Amino acid sequence: MSQKSLSTGALVLGGDLGGTSTRILVADTSGRVAGRGLAGGGNPTAHPDSAAGALAAALADALAGLDPAAVGTAVIGAAGGGALRHPEVRARFDAVWSAAGLRCPPSYVPDLLVAFTSGTPAPDGTVLIAGTGAAAGDIRDHTLTRTADAHGWLLGDDGSGFWLGREAVRATLRAIDAGEPLGPLGEAVVRTVLGAPPDAGNGRPESDDTRGALIGTIMGRPPVRLAELARLVSDAYDAGDPAAYLIAERAAKLLSGTVGRVRPPGTSGPLVLAGSVAGEASPVGRILRQIFSHSDADVLSARDGLGGATWLALRALDPALATPEAHSRLVS
Amino acid sequence: MSQKSLSTGALVLGGDLGGTSTRILVADTSGRVAGRGLAGGGNPTAHPDSAAGALAAALADALAGLDPAAVGTAVIGAAGGGALRHPEVRARFDAVWSAAGLRCPPSYVPDLLVAFTSGTPAPDGTVLIAGTGAAAGDIRDHTLTRTADAHGWLLGDDGSGFWLGREAVRATLRAIDAGEPLGPLGEAVVRTVLGAPPDAGNGRPESDDTRGALIGTIMGRPPVRLAELARLVSDAYDAGDPAAYLIAERAAKLLSGTVGRVRPPGTSGPLVLAGSVAGEASPVGRILRQIFSHSDADVLSARDGLGGATWLALRALDPALATPEAHSRLVS
Numbered sequence: 001m002s003q004k005s006l007s008t009g010a011l012v013l014g015g016d017l018g019g020t021s022t023r024i025l026v027a028d029t030s031g032r033v034a035g036r037g038l039a040g041g042g043n044p045t046a047h048p049d050s051a052a053g054a055l056a057a058a059l060a061d062a063l064a065g066l067d068p069a070a071v072g073t074a075v076i077g078a079a080g081g082g083a084l085r086h087p088e089v090r091a092r093f094d095a096v097w098s099a100a101g102l103r104c105p106p107s108y109v110p111d112l113l114v115a116f117t118s119g120t121p122a123p124d125g126t127v128l129i130a131g132t133g134a135a136a137g138d139i140r141d142h143t144l145t146r147t148a149d150a151h152g153w154l155l156g157d158d159g160s161g162f163w164l165g166r167e168a169v170r171a172t173l174r175a176i177d178a179g180e181p182l183g184p185l186g187e188a189v190v191r192t193v194l195g196a197p198p199d200a201g202n203g204r205p206e207s208d209d210t211r212g213a214l215i216g217t218i219m220g221r222p223p224v225r226l227a228e229l230a231r232l233v234s235d236a237y238d239a240g241d242p243a244a245y246l247i248a249e250r251a252a253k254l255l256s257g258t259v260g261r262v263r264p265p266g267t268s269g270p271l272v273l274a275g276s277v278a279g280e281a282s283p284v285g286r287i288l289r290q291i292f293s294h295s296d297a298d299v300l301s302a303r304d305g306l307g308g309a310t311w312l313a314l315r316a317l318d319p320a321l322a323t324p325e326a327h328s329r330l331v332s
Numbered sequence: 333m334s335q336k337s338l339s340t341g342a343l344v345l346g347g348d349l350g351g352t353s354t355r356i357l358v359a360d361t362s363g364r365v366a367g368r369g370l371a372g373g374g375n376p377t378a379h380p381d382s383a384a385g386a387l388a389a390a391l392a393d394a395l396a397g398l399d400p401a402a403v404g405t406a407v408i409g410a411a412g413g414g415a416l417r418h419p420e421v422r423a424r425f426d427a428v429w430s431a432a433g434l435r436c437p438p439s440y441v442p443d444l445l446v447a448f449t450s451g452t453p454a455p456d457g458t459v460l461i462a463g464t465g466a467a468a469g470d471i472r473d474h475t476l477t478r479t480a481d482a483h484g485w486l487l488g489d490d491g492s493g494f495w496l497g498r499e500a501v502r503a504t505l506r507a508i509d510a511g512e513p514l515g516p517l518g519e520a521v522v523r524t525v526l527g528a529p530p531d532a533g534n535g536r537p538e539s540d541d542t543r544g545a546l547i548g549t550i551m552g553r554p555p556v557r558l559a560e561l562a563r564l565v566s567d568a569y570d571a572g573d574p575a576a577y578l579i580a581e582r583a584a585k586l587l588s589g590t591v592g593r594v595r596p597p598g599t600s601g602p603l604v605l606a607g608s609v610a611g612e613a614s615p616v617g618r619i620l621r622q623i624f625s626h627s628d629a630d631v632l633s634a635r636d637g638l639g640g641a642t643w644l645a646l647r648a649l650d651p652a653l654a655t656p657e658a659h660s661r662l663v664s
Contacts, residue, residue, distance in 0.1 A: 146509075146511075147509060148506075148509045148510075149509070151502070151505050151543075151547055152547055152551060154498070154550065154551060154555055154558075155498065155501055155502055155505060155547060155550065155551075156502065156505065166486070166487065169487055170483070170487055170488065173483050173487060173488065174480075174593075177478075177479060177480050177481070177593060178480075178593060179478075211483075215483055215484055215487060218486065218487065219484060219486060219487075223486055223555075226486075261506075261509060261510060
């Protein structure tokens with residue numbers, strides 16, 4: 001492809017450094033896509049060694065056939081972002097940036113801001129991300145001003161996918177202790193973790209093979225893998241299992257509490273729900289929408305965060321360009 | 333010391349394979365101590381490579397100057413005990429046992445039974461151990477018949493020392509999120525984890541240095557080290573910190589719930605409370621005693637588990653020897 005020659009500020013760039021992928025979007029000033037790039041995991045906390053390389057690959061992809069010097073502003077969402085404050089990590093990212101021929105400095109912003117902006121062009125409001133982890137943020141004038149949770153699986157992430165998976169196992173262990181029938185959720189947990197048909201047990205310590213195997217298997221793997229079991233709660237909920245219902249209800253209650261900590265009564269602006277657990281396809285997401293239907297908040301679903309970041313880049317170039325139309329185009 | 337020649341059954345042996353020590357006690361048939369042995373950590377789950385060696389050292393110590401063939405019965409308490417069901421581990425323990433000249437087979441029993449027996453010679457009742465972990469058991473006829481919790485730090489141990497330490501950090505992170513003053517507990521957590529004076533923060537993400545440092549430091553260490561922070565809850569409780577009060581109350585409630593799952597109303601026999609968190613010196617232990625003062629259970633404090641194991645060995649030799657007097661002698 002031949003390189004188009006454009007003046008600086010003719011293009012903007014948005015990015016998303018995720019745990020499983022690095023995505024880059026280049027758009028023109030009306031929010032029309034000019035280039036896209038995709039590479040492996042780009043979160044520098046999760047992938048300290050390969051994240052900068054993934055960014056380089058995604059940038060090369062997105063800028064192919066374009067003049068990198070034409071990019072006037074760049075906004076990149078990064079989960080946590082703590083690692084980017086580390087000088088060595090940041091230096092590696094900056095080197096990749098210069099090597100790509102980009103002249104504008106990149107603005108790394110919290111994933112909470114990007115998720116909020118994917119759901120609305122409004123300047124103020126609240127955002128909840130509930131995926132593997134959980135975090136809420138207060139947004140004022142397109143800036144993250146306050147957060148709740150985002151404390152990680154060991155200390156927080158209440159109501160997250162990790163939490164749901166752990167509670168599924170906890171409920172199963174309690175049923176085994178009590179010698180109660182496992183039900184759809186417990187049977188699915190045993191089958192998924194042990195790959196074997198469940199043995200209900202009867203609470204006697206001599207027959208604790210299933211209990212011991214569950215605990216031993218899970219303790220022998222990285223704890224975050226518990227998040228893989230979150231979908232079992234959704235499935236069992238849809239199958240009408242009361243145990244799954246109780247867990248989903250508690251998750252939604254915890255997540256609404258996390259929202260409440262950054263959204264006191266009277267807070268203006270919409271509430272954007274992001275992440276698989278808070279999505280409309282998830283029982284927890286549906287319960288959350290029920291809970292907030294009784295509040296004064298306008299509840300919106302997050303769309304593509306990469307589009308949100310690119311729209312923020314457009315806004316940084318010139319607020320007049322950051323129209324609702326450009327927003328719709330970018331997040332769809 | 334010259335070896336005394338005694339007939340088989342003139343002595344009994346009790347043991348305790350703990351996470352930090354291996355203890356052996358040899359007693360005569362009236363429960364008088366004939367020998368004691370002490371060595372390093374003997375829990376085969378926690379110390380798979382060195383546990384058998386520790387048992388060998390403690391046995392040699394305890395049997396010095398005694399005829400090992402005179403030992404008629406042996407009862408050894410082991411936490412979990414799951415590892416001893418592993419043929420290879422068990423073979424190593426059996427080899428150590430034979431090499432010590434012991435002729436009677438060792439009976440490995442759950443630490444819940446040993447803890448219960450340290451508190452009472454009664455055949456039936458309930459026991460709660462709350463230390464780093466948490467577990468409750470139902471004892472019928474000197475046998476553990478049912479357990480609750482003991483699921484480990486990742487999946488259970490509700491109300492344990494691990495749980496207390498984690499809740500102390502969680503409360504601190506929430507106060508930082510909210511921009512609230514930390515109070516005695518939060519200040520102690522920050523000082524203990526970071527070794528630095530606390531910076532209260534104000535919930536703004538730009539000032540999340542203390543929050544990020546707390547999470548990063550704790551996530552960089554083995555999770556069980558959170559149990560080290562349990563004492564901060566006790567200290568702050570005694571200093572009148574409401575945050576510590578709420579955590580201790582919730583721990584006691586969770587632990588009494590764990591007891592309730594193995595002790596339905598109408599269950600006979602005393603309740604023995606064991607472990608540092610359930611002890612009389614701990615606020616949680618005091619709240620637990622208040623809670624159970626409203627029940628029909630006679631609440632007792634565990635004493636030396638090694639004595640409990642030795643008394644069970646005496647009982648295995650001849651139930652008539654397992655007198656309350658021998659019990660008092662052995663557990664004191």
